[in-house]
Amino acid sequence: MPARVEYDVGEAAPHPASVGPIYQSMIQRAFDSSVLADLTTDDLARLLKGISAHSTRVDLNQDLFASGEDLVGIMDALRWKSPRMPLAYNRNLAAEQGAAGRLMAKIG
Known part of the structure; x- marks a missing residue:
């Protein structure tokens, strides 16, 4: 199981424009750690593009x-x-x- 990654968003609410990149980073790390082994690189690209x-x-x-x-x-x-x-x-x-x-x- 991959190491848990914590995201420090600070004391204020994150700006809406930062939410998508946080999720994209989490998904990319999961893919890189083979947690999403059923996804192809093309699937991953489409998934990341649709996150906002x-x-x-x-x-x-x-x-x-x-x-x-x-x-x-x-x-x-x-x-x-x-x-x-x-x-x-x-x-x-x-x-x-x-x-x-x-x-x-x-x-x-």
Whole structure:
């Protein structure tokens, strides 16, 4: 198992532009340590290119909805100013967990 790497982000919240590079560095280290042995170098490049602070915010938004958090709590936690975006990002998740998702789980 590779050595644990700690990231010191300081006492203030990291700037949104620094979040993506932190995740990219963590993924690169995991790949370099053969933890992600199923990935090719091309897969890794595509994965690293798709990582951003925005993508992590969207994923957290979906995770919070999936865990049963309400819209007001999610808006507060992620500092959404209106319900439009968190609901839009939840649309695909709602479909996966709704009737169509349950049907696909049964036949898949």
